[in-house]
Amino acid sequence: MxxxxxxxxxxxxxxxxxxxxxxxxxxxxxxxxxxxxxxxxxxxxxxxxxxxxxxxxxxxxxxxxxxxxxxxxxxxxxxxxxxxxxxxxxxxxxxxxxxxxxxxxxxxxxxxxxxxxxxxxxxxxxxxxxxxxxxxxxxxxxxxxxxxxxxxxxxxxxxxxxxxxxxxxxxxxxxxxxxxxxxxxxxxxxxxxxxxxxxxxxxxxxxxxxxxxxxxxxxxxxxxxxxxxxxxxxxxxxxxxxxxxxxxxxxxxxxxxxxxxxxxxxxxxxxxxxxxxxxxxxxxxxxxxxxxxxxxxxxxxxxxxxxxxxxxxxxxxxxxxxxxxxxxxxxxxxxxxxxxxxxxxxxxxxxxxxxxxxxxxxxxxxxxxxxKALTGLLKGKIRVGIIDFDLARVIGYNKYEHFRLGAGIKLNERFSKYISPDAYFAYGIYDEKFKFGAGVDLRTSLQKNSFFRIEYFNDVMAAGRFTENLWNFRMKIMSSGVAINNNVFYRYQGFKVSYENDLTNGLTVNVAAKKSEEQSLFAYNYKDLGNQFDISSAVITLKYSPKSKNIMTPEGKFTYEQNFPEVYFNYEQGFKGLDGNFNFSRFDVLFTQNFKTKLGVTGIRAYGGLLVGDAPIWKNFTMNGLANGRNGLNFNLTSYLGFATMEGGKYFNDRFAGTYLTHRLPWYFKSFGKNVSSFDFIYRGVIGDMKNPEYHQFEFEKLDHLYNEVGLEWNNFLSSQFNLGFFYRVGHYNTSSFKDNFAIQFKLKLLGF
Structure with a gap:
């Protein structure tokens, strides 16, 4: 039944x-x-x-x-x-x-x-x-x-x-x-x-x-x-x-x-x-x-x-x-x-x-x-009584830990309508180390998204990742493999206090203060100061999504229809006076839009970042390469801002601008089965610079010319639920080796644009 x-x-x-x-x-x-x-x-x-x-x-x-x-x-x-x-x-x-x-x-x-x-x-x-x-x-x-x-x-x-x-x-x-x-x-x-x-x-x-x-x-x-x-x-x-x-x-x-x-x-x-x-x-x-x-x-x-x-x-x-x-x-x-x-x-x-x-x-x-368990699956969790289990934390893979196994739990509204503690742990198979974190949400209203959060963390992360604050579950899942071939990792341990509030249906603000101890997990020396630093900073994040549609539930806000355009903005200010080692300002912004014309459906992601002041390499920006950098065939899963043909962990900049363009041709066909297939033309490009690369004493390159890759993606490949993409690197970073320039990429259809 x-x-x-x-x-x-x-x-x-x-x-x-x-x-x-x-x-x-x-x-x-x-x-x-x-x-x-x-x-x-x-x-x-x-x-x-x-x-x-x-x-x-x-x-x-x-x-x-x-x-x-x-x-x-x-x-x-x-x-x-x-x-x-x-x-x-x-x-x-x-x-x-x-x-x-x-x-x-x-x-x-x-x-x-x-x-x-x-x-x-x-x-x-x-x-x-x-x-x-x-x-x-x-x-x-x-x-x-x-x-x-x-x-x-x-x-x-x-x-x-x-x-x-x-x-x-x-x-x-x-x-x-x-x-x-x-x-x-x-x-x-x-x-x-x-x-x-x-x-x-x-x-x-x-x-x-x-x-x-x-x-x-x-x-x-x-x-x-x-x-x-x-x-x-x-x-x-x-x-x-x-x-x-x-x-x-x-x-x-x-x-x-x-x-x-x-x-x-x-x-x-x-x-x-x-x-x-x-x-x-x-x-x-x-x-x-x-x-x-x-x-x-x-x-x-x-x-x-x-x-x-x-x-x-x-x-x-x-x-x-x-x-x-x-x-x-x-x-x-x-x-x-x-x-x-x-x-x-x-x-x-x-x-x-x-x-x-x-x-x-x-x-x-x-x-x-x-x-309730089924609706939880739609949000990436399994609900058992008062506990929600986070499916995104069960298994992962990256170049540093290799397979990462773990679990995350959160007490839901059946425990309390206003107080929601959570915790997680993870274990890296290759580095053989445990990571963990815990926090608690304190809701101030049941009519909208409004809560304080206090958390402790002790974990590792790929250096230079683009900020994903306020990203939804689908976007984070798509970006989860961005470090699959990046072994430039750092450890971070500390505390964070934040407050999040939906000012309107389409505007969300999150302000936070954090104190952490951060250390490179690779051979590194910044300005002869070593590889371990204390970071004190404040962060403000804004998300503007005027056409998305939301409903308030006992579990919190649920976005039942994500519509474009959307804008994500982050500003982090580091303080030297609060037991921190550096003064710096870090900005990043992401703009997404999707529109239709008689020529087909066009999607745009425009993004960029800027770091001003002194900060270690992991506060800079990596360019999200997904390729393995070896002589074999480049095969990878899609990433929200990743490049299929770029070697992972190779490029770092303190300023950059990038774009992701996709255009779906208005030509739909059936190969077999019930699914309808189509083709997307894709272009990805990024350019940046680094003011003082000599400050960072480890092997990397700055990306100061336009990096281009073009591709063709077959949606519903052979009537399956996957898209198959073929990508090729062109322009300044093109090499004489076809294998270096070529990549094959798989994407789960439900991840969408």
Missing amino acids: SKYYLLLLALVSNFTFSQTNNNGEVKTKDIEAVILQDKSDPRALEILRKVNNNYLFNSPESLPSYSYKSYEKISLDFDQDSIKAYNDFITQRIDSLKRLPERPLKATERKDSIESVQFAKLAGQSKLFLWERASEILFSSKYGEKINILDNKISGLKEPLYELMAFRSNRTQIPKEIKEENRNLYRYFLTDSLDIDGRENYVIRFRQTNYRETADKKKFTGYIYVDKETFGLKKIESNSTIENEGSITSTWIYNGGKWFLLKEDYKLKLNNNLLNTGLNPDRKKNKEEKKRDHENTKKFGQYAYATADYFDFKTNINSSSKDFQGYTIDVKNSDGTLIDQYRTSELSKREEETYVTIDSLSSKYKLDRKA
Whole structure:
């Protein structure tokens, strides 16, 4: 029972209603039959071009302000036409099992058998999962978007899942079926026009390009209805090319001169295997039982159903800054007591029974605990009671420690809403040394991200790393291998006190003071002063992410949608007067942006750093080389700011500027399987200098010419979840050896840009 429940939670935690939906009153003419060809109708492509050109103008977000409400429902169930057959099948199976001769069973086998029978009966009486959400959406061109959760109800869980509560629908996104970059994934045909709600619409049929059969108009996978006057989308219907695999329908309504999404319906087949091998498939069976199960087995498909209704549209509303204070999502109520006020249709008997049935099973199968554990995985942690285990600290690899094994724990809000201690330890296989740290967060507010932190640390780090303060989990994971071929490490031990506060939804500030003892772990001498120093400094970090969307949860702020642009700024000031050995100022900044044009999607990372004053080499900046520096092939994993062809730990500067450019070509194709592939062109460049390299008495080079590498990345390589990149070094640092200049790089797709 629980694994299927968690399967749907995993689906909806990253769920987007894919673009399409139904239920406009359609007065149709007879649509002419069309002979399928393997190229699109130019008339249909021209209409779709105008749809894209007018999309922003037709979007409600081109208005000064608006508001509306929504009611959304997600469930897990059998196909409606299969429920009676399923119940008949279960009854027959139970009767047949009763007639079998009894044989001795172990206690665990008997328990599993009883639970299997109970669950089989319950699955026929109710849905397996049900979740409802009611929201109010406000928009202002001046203040942005605000979503008020009016109520929320989920079967089997006593506490709301805030990560689920923040899932994104497609109400503001361009449907994938009409995106220009997806044109070669479909074939489009203009078939007729029809009247919908008193407005004339073009009718465009489409099918996926891998569907080559001809002549039968039923082989079309969907329809697009386009308003003739405005070229706004009225409706999209999309079906899977495989029968009963799924369907999506979306309908828009014309209101205030703009097209608002009115309704979405989504049906997706999850699997075909639930209870398809008898009532107790887990216990060992003899040959006769297996044969009998095979003969009597029937398969019943499980589907995820999602619906969304949008209503109470208002344009040009009176709004003030108070209406948009706090994070993007504000939870007004979440206990399910008000949800019936916003339902756009009554619950069916199966849906009503779901809350009763699944709630009764919740404590037995510990669904609350397992659901919380699953949402923790999305943030890189495993939750067990009051303890969160940090997955990022379990294993790592670098040139100094080689494999690094460890563990990190943090007491969560179940321990205390305001106090959260944490600790970690790690052990390096190669250096054979333990590292550890401990700290405590003291929250000052439950309405937003605001807390003091005190911590102690005794650890090692690669010299010259770019500051990662306030980076999210995905960015840090991508950058975790930046020191994989850098053996220039230093040890640091000391204390730090900091305060972090979200001044607005998009602006975070962190101020800190730290005192540490730092020592090189390589042969080094700075200005004949040795290799061990006391550092006293203050640090201020700013993060500006005006378009990212957040929600406050009992665990703290959760960014459910990271949007660009983003700016990260760090300023560290070293003090000689507070028992520190040096006065210095260290600055670094990172700017990220991602934008789309007709030529494709372009991503930019621009970053740089400056060190002024006296400081050891690890306070300077390494250039993030990932290559091994040997004669073999350069093969590495991607890094957020790393260079695939640059030797690790070779270059250090006290000032530098770098850029990472990626451009995704608007050409999408399928090799095999279900994933769609594409190509990215990538350019990485960096240049800098060092004022007094002779102060640092160890072997390194300053990078004072432009370092360039270009690459081509194949996204969803062979329909896998990995991207494969090929990179080549050009310009001043190019050598006569192909192996030195060439590198292959792997990247996990989910890491994104």
